[in-house]
Amino acid sequence: MKSLSYALLFRGELFRWGCSKQGISWQMNVIASHIAMLVKPLEHAGHTVSDFVAHGHLACGAAAMEDFISSHGARLRIAAEVPAQSQPGQMRSSLDRLGPLLAQHDVLIVTRLDLTLLSPMGSWACNLDDDKVLLASRCERSNWERYNCSADHLFVVPQRHFGRFNASVGRVLAVPGRYGSKARCCFHESCMQGSGHGCYNVLQTLLPRGASQIDFCWPPPGAGMRLHDLNSNYRMPQCGDVNNTDLLRGLWRCQRKIWVQIMLERDGLFNRSTGKLTRHGDRARGSRSHPFWL
Numbered sequence: 001m002k003s004l005s006y007a008l009l010f011r012g013e014l015f016r017w018g019c020s021k022q023g024i025s026w027q028m029n030v031i032a033s034h035i036a037m038l039v040k041p042l043e044h045a046g047h048t049v050s051d052f053v054a055h056g057h058l059a060c061g062a063a064a065m066e067d068f069i070s071s072h073g074a075r076l077r078i079a080a081e082v083p084a085q086s087q088p089g090q091m092r093s094s095l096d097r098l099g100p101l102l103a104q105h106d107v108l109i110v111t112r113l114d115l116t117l118l119s120p121m122g123s124w125a126c127n128l129d130d131d132k133v134l135l136a137s138r139c140e141r142s143n144w145e146r147y148n149c150s151a152d153h154l155f156v157v158p159q160r161h162f163g164r165f166n167a168s169v170g171r172v173l174a175v176p177g178r179y180g181s182k183a184r185c186c187f188h189e190s191c192m193q194g195s196g197h198g199c200y201n202v203l204q205t206l207l208p209r210g211a212s213q214i215d216f217c218w219p220p221p222g223a224g225m226r227l228h229d230l231n232s233n234y235r236m237p238q239c240g241d242v243n244n245t246d247l248l249r250g251l252w253r254c255q256r257k258i259w260v261q262i263m264l265e266r267d268g269l270f271n272r273s274t275g276k277l278t279r280h281g282d283r284a285r286g287s288r289s290h291p292f293w294l
Contacts, residue, residue, distance in 0.1 A: 006048065007108045008049055011111070012087075017241055024067070030116050049075055053076070054098060078101070087194045092169055106159050110154070110155040115235075116236075117233070125215075126217040133203055135216055137151045139220065140220065150196075153236070154217060218234070
């Protein structure tokens with residue numbers, strides 16, 4: 001089997017769990033999980049892996065950054081701050097800045113700085129040596145059936161398709177219908193939450209053989225589950241991981257929890273500093289005398 005060179009690009013926000021000891025530990029676990037579940041299996045198979053990091057504003061200081069850099073070991077090629085006001089901007093800027101270096105490798109893997117891998121590469125339903133562009137998974141069944149929604153936290157791109165993948169980022173398809181271009185765009189400000197959940201739709205218009213050259217590495221969420229829910233293959237940040245309202249605000253799915261906390265705090269039932277209900281809040285929950293519950 002031919003030895004391949006892999007470029008592993010970590011994108012997104014560093015230390016998303018905050019700068020506490022536990023928060024920094026969560027971040028280090030992300031890198032450790034990629035080494036154990038992805039990098040080591042690839043190296044064991046005779047391939048080489050180079051790490052690239054495109055991160056947002058550094059929030060936890062130089063010491064934390066030094067620990068983060070050292071966690072990559074000798075594989076790290078560059079860690080660049082790529083500030084942006086949105087996910088689409090950060091994704092686009094990351095590829096613009098690091099693209100020439102990434103394109104020198106046989107395969108590009110784009111992952112997230114808040115994605116913890118839980119299953120080894122050998123158990124995935126995709127072949128990383130294939131000629132296909134690989135996505136993490138389909139979204140929940142209802143969203144997949146509505147507009148081909150796909151997860152955007154992992155992409156595997158063979159070198160020959162790198163130009164097409166690069167062209168897909170920031171592209172919007174003019175499609176009529178209920179969801180229209182909002183669901184058929186890839187990391188663009190007009191996309192739903194500015195996400196890459198519509199990248200499947202864009203990529204199939206750019207690849208020579210369309211959707212037949214796209215595959216998925218993990219199964220879609222099971223009944224009653226969402227993409228961000230804990231599963232056997234990966235872990236995304238959970239709303240209960242941190243108590244800091246400002247950090248939670250960065251997770252759009254946690255917006256309702258923030259609103260509930262603000263309402264309870266206003267009524268003296270929630271203590272933001274502890275992240276817990278007050279004594280009166282416990283009583284209110286027990287008697288169900290307040291309309292909002294954590």
